[in-house]
Amino acid sequence: MSRFTNRGPVRPFRARLQAAVAEHGPLCVGIDPHPGLLKDWGLDVDVAGLEWFTRQVIDALAGGVALLKPQVALYEVFGSAGLAVLERGLAHAREAGVLTLADAKRGDIGSTMAAYAHAWLADDAPLAADAVTLSPYLGVGALAPALDLAVATGRGVFVLTRTSNPEAAGVQSAQAWVAGSGGSARGMREVAQSVVDALADHNAAHAGGPGEGTAGAVVGLTRGTTGRDHGLDLSALGGPVLVPGLGAQGGTPADVAAVFGAPGGHPGALGADGGPVVPVSAREVLTSGPSHRALRAAVDALNGALTG
Numbered sequence: 437m438s439r440f441t442n443r444g445p446v447r448p449f450r451a452r453l454q455a456a457v458a459e460h461g462p463l464c465v466g467i468d469p470h471p472g473l474l475k476d477w478g479l480d481v482d483v484a485g486l487e488w489f490t491r492q493v494i495d496a497l498a499g500g501v502a503l504l505k506p507q508v509a510l511y512e513v514f515g516s517a518g519l520a521v522l523e524r525g526l527a528h529a530r531e532a533g534v535l536t537l538a539d540a541k542r543g544d545i546g547s548t549m550a551a552y553a554h555a556w557l558a559d560d561a562p563l564a565a566d567a568v569t570l571s572p573y574l575g576v577g578a579l580a581p582a583l584d585l586a587v588a589t590g591r592g593v594f595v596l597t598r599t600s601n602p603e604a605a606g607v608q609s610a611q612a613w614v615a616g617s618g619g620s621a622r623g624m625r626e627v628a629q630s631v632v633d634a635l636a637d638h639n640a641a642h643a644g645g646p647g648e649g650t651a652g653a654v655v656g657l658t659r660g661t662t663g664r665d666h667g668l669d670l671s672a673l674g675g676p677v678l679v680p681g682l683g684a685q686g687g688t689p690a691d692v693a694a695v696f697g698a699p700g701g702h703p704g705a706l707g708a709d710g711g712p713v714v715p716v717s718a719r720e721v722l723t724s725g726p727s728h729r730a731l732r733a734a735v736d737a738l739n740g741a742l743t744g
């Protein structure tokens with residue numbers, strides 16, 4: 437049965453994200469159950485610990501945060517039992533009314549991509565989330581099954597453009613020849629920018645329709661970007677921007693403001709219909725658990741600093 441049965445028309449993911457950001461602030465909290473965190477929370481590093489950790493984060497933060505981003509890898513390490521925990525966690529978050537972004541970083545050739553898309557974005561999929569992260573190394577065009585399914589089901593995708601890890605620069609900053617399509621011109625362009633431009637073309641094709649703003653970009657915040665522009669032209673993106681790198685990776689709320697302009701989506705920085713900008717923190721927030729009150733306080737403090 438469709439998860440949207442009896443819910444009426446589905447609002448596009450970006451509109452739902454914008455509403456959640458307006459209500460709670462821009463922060464996305466990563467649910468990253470690292471073994472060290474499980475131990476710090478007094479849990480065993482096993483499936484029961486994973487389940488308890490996941491449930492506590494959701495119970496503590498549903499109703500207080502715009503977006504939760506479970507890190508799929510940290511469930512996969514437990515095999516099928518770990519994926520079952522993730523499945524139950526996604527269902528619990530859905531019931532609790534908090535948006536979820538499955539951080540699976542999928543990307544493959546078209547026919548396989550269709551299966552990945554179904555796994556994370558179809559109404560009847562056990563692991564369906566509100567959005568999923570994608571990797572464009574096989575070409576942004578290869579991601580079409582996911583972008584199209586997200587449009588059809590009112591979900592979203594976040595595609596890696598400039599990631600927060602230093603090793604990425606060699607690939608993402610390389611110059612690529614772009615043949616030009618949609619609104620983007622022919623010519624040489626940074627790989628990261630060519631991905632942004634392809635996402636902008638997708639969003640432009642769905643502007644004003646049910647798939648508006650489906651394609652988001654991941655633009656990492658790192659120590660290296662402090663005080664500088666992120667070096668991408670996001671003005672035509674027309675979708676949300678996920679910004680990992682806060683806290684454990686060295687980024688601060690001041691860096692978000694410096695690099696992206698006003699937090700939460702700034703019309704001047706992203707174009708009139710761009711955003712919202714959604715900074716991510718996992719470990720920095722999670723280390724304050726397992727107390728629900730402390731987790732919520734950590735989120736409130738970060739949201740305050742991001743919007744202050």
Ligand SMILES: O=C(O)c1cc(=O)[nH]c(=O)n1[C@@H]1O[C@H](COP(=O)(O)O)[C@@H](O)[C@H]1O
Pocket residue numbers: 466468507539569598599600601654655656680681682683684685716717718719720
């Ligand atoms: O797609 C992501 O979420 C992501 C992209 C990126 O460029 N950098 C990055 O750190 N992430 C993810 O964001 C989370 C960051 O976790 P913390 O460094 O603990 O806040 C991890 O789950 C990463 O896999």
